[in-house]
Amino acid sequence: MEIQKELSMVKQKQMLAEQFMELSQVRETGRKVCYTFVPGNLTELIYAFDMLPVYPEINSLQSGMRKKSEEYIREAEDIGYSEDVCSYVKCDIGMMLQGNIGPTGQQLPPPDLLLLSYTGCFVFMKWFENLKHLYPNTEIAMLHIPYQEAGKIEPSAVKYVVDQLKTEVIPKFEKVSGQKFDIDRLAEKLKLSAKAEELLVDIFDSARHRPSPIDAYFGGVYYIGPIFTAFRGSEDCVDYYKELKSEVDYRVAHKLGPITPDGYMEKERFRLVVEGPPNWTHFREFWKLFYGLGAVFVSSTYTRVGGVYDDGFRHSPDSPLESLAVYCMGCYTNRNLPQRIDLMERCLKRYQADGLLVNSIKSCNSFSAGQLVMMRDLEERLAIPVGFIETDLVDPRYYSFSNIKNRLDSFFQMLEQRQTIRVSDDTLSDDVVV
């Protein structure tokens, strides 16, 4: 979907086109394919074995944006998947049943390896069990990521994950790819990852400005594309973020708001933080409900689902496997509720938000569980208005425009009433215009 004409967008499209082209040519090139998940993905490791990654979640969301998801979901329901099963899973299974045609219209190759690194989502395990039935001869590598129940990453947990990488994951990669593991190769990629991560943090932090030069949710989902999927650890990825950063810097210098499908947002009326993924089937319509009223998202938890970098974590070439382990455990949905509340509180303060919105996803338990508790806690801690809407990832049957609009009308009017309330934060730097 063409939403902005900036160079970064064009570059991302090119990168994706090349990736899908490579995937469509594996029969000729002989490259091996690894299916894996976004949260806590081991993309650098996949490339360290010259394999190509495929992310079923991304294919599902792309299907949602291309209005194909309902057909795929029905296909999966026809063979017995219940109405309550995660719609990403059903969409992905339905797409495979219909020939595995990817978002670019090219057929995706079957997996040679299913890398299950489940992080904060227990459906992933069942998802790949089902893929194993579809592709019975495929190897599976399983990486168990401990949940941050105690709110911190224990050294023993890092060791536990690293041990699995050494004894389970890497040997499977070696077997499938026929290549020996080269830690220096991995380290090289991680060096590039850290560079891109540094840029990404700066880009999202630009929302401190007024007006915010970015929409950290609707724009944010594009900004996280390269780093959370097939490109982290590549020069291309670093170049993408350099370009994006220069565009954001330009908007800051010219006091411009984010770019929406209708051009620059002219007047910033409300600054919001949002918890939960967006709806993909009505993405533009959903976005317009906000930008049409001058509401901009200054921060979102969804853009941290593939990794949290705010607290200083970077992939490290000095301790490659350990940093992969910490990365996996640090993902947003692998954090406990108090950690998620603290993170949102920091965002609400740092980005001087007027309110918090929760978009609760009908078929996503890993995100939705606990949202009401978190919402209530933040409402009490910060005395800010909180709003709650419900949609789904890619099942259009759960998107009711009038229900959402009705709730948002009330929410925006609550914000209007409290326009005077601002949460101050003494960590703000001087260059922020208030």
Next chain:
Amino acid sequence: MKVFLGIDLGSTTSKAVIVDADGHIIGRGITNTRSDYAVAARIAQTEAEFSSRFTLLKRAVAVRSANGKNWEAIFDSLENRFHCLQFELRFDDLIAAMQANEASVADASLRSRMMAALPEVAVEVKETVRKRFFANEVSATSQFFRDLFNAAYMRALEWSHPELFDEMVALYDRSINPVENREMQFNFHDLVQQALPQLPQEYQSAIADIQACLKEIEAFDMTPADYVGTGYGRQLLPFQEKHIKSEILCHAMGAHACFPQTRTVLDIGGQDTKAIQVDGLGLVTSFQMNDRCAAGCGRYLGYIADEMNINVGELGPLALKAGYAANICSTCTVFAGAELREHLNLGEKKENILAGLHQAIVQRAFGLIARSGGVRNEFTLTGGVARNPAVRKYVTDMVHQNYGRDITINTDPDSIFMGALGASLFAARRK
């Protein structure tokens, strides 16, 4: 004096409230919502204007005459007669429409029997309703033209023409909707002049005082200085965006105005239930409302009343007579109807079933409250369903059980007008 108007266009009823510049209510109007929302809104507004004129008239008369008369009772009587005259004008319109619809009956012999029966039935209906108005039995906030006519018409048919019952009811069904969607013009002056001589003998001496103040009140300009519309149908009101406000904020504001210590509001309306948390200024901090399913709302009670063939207003008092609450699953209005019949077949008492149904509604609403953050002190119940005494009983029980006995529970007699009151206060604040 400036007046401000708030209109709450709900899924079942449309309400209007007029307040003065200090935010005090001077008039209320209500009608059933119909397919033409604008007509419903205008009728509610007109009724609120009439109600305001009566309020102002009563105040003026009380000031003028220090003769110790019971002006409350006199004005109750006067307003009842005024409403009865309004009923009769609408009634004439409906009977004329039913006569005009005679061609819809294909069988000539049936048609002529129906048309012969209609005037006779009409006289009976008019007389029955008039008696009810004059005996102060009609509540302007719960019985609308359609309900009053319907109840009396059915009874008259059963009594005098049971053989024509189905056909005559079908004729009414065909005629009522177009009549309801037409706005009827009423002249306040003319109706008051007709109503005054109908006052009971003991109030006749008050007429001179009323007449003396009437001119000034009739001349009073009731055009609102500002107005705000809210409710489920607010987007359909012929108002500009700046005159539209969310019902969540309006209910919170109305509840806050009546009970300033309110922190949690539960509004049970016709088709949605809202749990709202407010701060000390009456500003909403969060809310939850039902979607995808309207079980547990006013419509549920309406449906049950239809199933039991009783008036919706009778449900609560009947449920309070229960020995215990029968177990009713609270998940679906339609299935609740089936459950109701099942219990009746098993010989369960009506009262116990109704108690169970009321409890189920309240349990459902408390699910929403829990999602919105629970009950904080004080707790205010709003919406039409708040008038139901059995709902109030189970709400009180649930609050005490789940949130402690220290919670103060408020219900205003004007609970159904809370949204409209909040809207009028938003209008008044913009002055």
